Amino acid sequence: MASADARASVSVALCTYNGERWVGEQLSSILDQSVPVAEVVVGDDGSTDGTLDVIAQVAARSDIPVRVAATERAGGIRANMERTLRACTGDIIAMSDQDDVWHPDRIEQVLEEFAARPDALLVHADARIVGADGSPSGGTLLGRLGASEEERAALVLGEGWPVLLRRNLVTGATAAIRRELLDLALPLGSSWVHDEWLAIIAASRGGVVLIDEPLIDYRVHGSNQIGAEERTLGYRVRRMLASRRDRLEGLARRGEELVERLEA
Numbered sequence: 001m002a003s004a005d006a007r008a009s010v011s012v013a014l015c016t017y018n019g020e021r022w023v024g025e026q027l028s029s030i031l032d033q034s035v036p037v038a039e040v041v042v043g044d045d046g047s048t049d050g051t052l053d054v055i056a057q058v059a060a061r062s063d064i065p066v067r068v069a070a071t072e073r074a075g076g077i078r079a080n081m082e083r084t085l086r087a088c089t090g091d092i093i094a095m096s097d098q099d100d101v102w103h104p105d106r107i108e109q110v111l112e113e114f115a116a117r118p119d120a121l122l123v124h125a126d127a128r129i130v131g132a133d134g135s136p137s138g139g140t141l142l143g144r145l146g147a148s149e150e151e152r153a154a155l156v157l158g159e160g161w162p163v164l165l166r167r168n169l170v171t172g173a174t175a176a177i178r179r180e181l182l183d184l185a186l187p188l189g190s191s192w193v194h195d196e197w198l199a200i201i202a203a204s205r206g207g208v209v210l211i212d213e214p215l216i217d218y219r220v221h222g223s224n225q226i227g228a229e230e231r232t233l234g235y236r237v238r239r240m241l242a243s244r245r246d247r248l249e250g251l252a253r254r255g256e257e258l259v260e261r262l263e264a
Contacts, residue, residue, distance in 0.1 A: 008114070009038040010107055010176075011090030015080045016055070017045040019098035022219065024054045025134075029102040031062040037094070037107060040066045043084030046073035051098070081172070081194045085182060094176040095195070100127070101134070101217040110176045113211055117158060121184075121207030122199060124155075124175040127218035134217065141218050145169055155210035161203040170199035170208065174216055177202070189261065191254045204262055 012030050016023055030040055042055060052068065059066035069087035074080040085093060092114060094107065106125075113123045127141035142152065151163045163169065172195030181202055189197040202208045 008091040008111060009089070010035075010092045010094060010111070011088035012037050012040045012094050012096050013081065013084040013088050014040055014042050014096045014098065015045070015077065015084055016042060016047060016051050016098040017077075017080070018047045018049045018051060020047075020050040020054050022099035023051055024058050026096065026098055026100055026102075027055060027058045027066070029104075030096060031058070031064050031066075032104060033102065033107045034105045035108040035111060036064060038064075038090050039088070040064065041084055041087045042066065042068045043074070043080045043087070044068060044071045045076075045080045046071065078188055078190075078192075078194045082186065082188045086186070088179075091179055092176055093179065093182075095172045097173040097218075099219045099221070100173055101130075101219070103215050103217070106215040107176075109211055109215060113209055114176075114178070117209050119205075119207055120158065120178070120209045121181040121205060122170070122175055122177045122202035123209050123211065124170045124199075125211040125215040126213055127171065127174050127216045128214040130217045130219050132219065132221040134219070136217075137220070140214055141171055141174065142169065142212075152210065152212055155208065156212050158206060158209045160199075160208040160210070161206070164196075164200050164203045164208065168193070168196035168199060170195050171218070172198070173218060175199070178207075181207075184261075189254070189257045191250070191257050200258060201261065 027040065030037065044052060052071065055066065070083055074083055094110065110123050114120055129137045129139045129141060129144060131137055147169050151169060154160055154163050155169065175195060177198060181198060185198050185201040188194050199208055
């Protein structure tokens with residue numbers, strides 16, 4: 001690992017909302033990485049359950065600082081993620097959902113990739129799909145998204161701009177960013193999901209790289225706030241029946257927002 005990246009401090013942006021059932025397992029997996037993180041920054045979107053109590057109990061067993069940056073309602077996942085990213089102090093910021101489980105070497109592999117690719121602004125990975133009880137479903141996140149071999153190859157090579165212009169294949173829970181990306185990407189685009197916005201801004205600078213193997217267990221259950229919907233026949237029918245006018249207007253808004261940011 002290059003010395004500069006070996007010394008890089010890593011913050012974790014952990015966004016939570018009524019996640020007491022799984023957040024303890026998630027936080028434990030973050031605190032038990034083979035390469036320790038420097039801090040965990042929690043942005044809680046006004047939980048009414050025991051989420052913050054569970055976080056406090058798990059944090060008390062570690063020497064790694066776990067800092068709750070916000071507890072009031074932000075107004076949704078994008079706003080909560082933005083304020084949590086702003087509160088992070090690390091050179092590298094790894095994003096985290098509240099209900100997944102990190103593999104022990106996630107941060108180690110991410111830092112190695114950043115060291116090998118100094119132009120990379122965002123590094124993401126695949127994920128193993130698991131159920132509510134943590135048992136593997138036999139699939140992966142990129143598989144569920146229908147990522148082709150050609151799309152994966154382009155992302156591995158850092159040539160994801162044309163891929164990501166067509167559709168997003170970067171899931172925030174698997175992604176880490178250099179701090180410099182925040183200067184380009186904040187405030188987050190109001191017509192975009194936070195992960196696709198960070199990815200497209202990073203890709204516009206040639207800086208998105210895929211680690212084409214699972215580095216987290218991505219939990220799919222009935223109360224996911226956001227996530228990858230399997231591309232079943234029902235999914236395709238719903239997409240087909242959606243108003244063409246609404247889709248086109250949405251694309252136009254997103255395009256205008258992206259062009260405005262890239263030209264700023």
